[in-house]
Amino acid sequence: MTPATSGPAAHDDHATAVTELLRELTVQLRLLNHQVSDRIGLQDVDLECLDLIARTGPLTPSALARAADLHPATLTGVLDRLENAGWIKRERVPTDRRAVHLTADMVRGRDVLRLYEPMRAAIADICADFDPAQLKVIAAFLARVGAAGRQATDDLAAGN
Secondary structure (H helix, E strand, O other): OOOOOOOHHHHHHHHHHHHHHHHHHHHHHHHHHHHHHHHHOOOHHHHHHHHHHHHHOOEOHHHHHHHHOOOHHHHHHHHHHHHHOOOEEEEEEOOEEEEEEEEEOHHHHHHHHHHHHHHHHHHHHHHOOOOHHHHHHHHHHHHHHHHHHHHHHHHHHOOO
16 A cells, blocks of 8 residues: 555645654754864853853853753853853843843864854755745745644743
């Protein structure tokens, strides 16, 4: 018997395939990130925090702890390692001398981006096979999957 090509059964088959492919992608990206963190001498959690700081900074240590879902004491160790290795700076906020903002060193950040360049180039090549309307659908899908992932994470963290 061949799988259905249309209708509810086909939809379910395709949805299952998409879910499995997303799981595989998650593992592959985690492995890539691990190789990058090894190459630059960071722990995986350090690289995750560095990425958050670079993409959303400047931000406070407490905002980073929430975004990374890390205990403040754990985050202190991460920040110490990142600062000592020259990846980030802790800067006093001029309007509140007690507050600190974390900023990524953009020059050092280029070292990280170079390690991701083969993957970025591969994605660009893949995207070249799709027209703008298809890419818009893919981007919308990925945005919704990301939002669903954040919601699932928040729900688990809240004990749901």
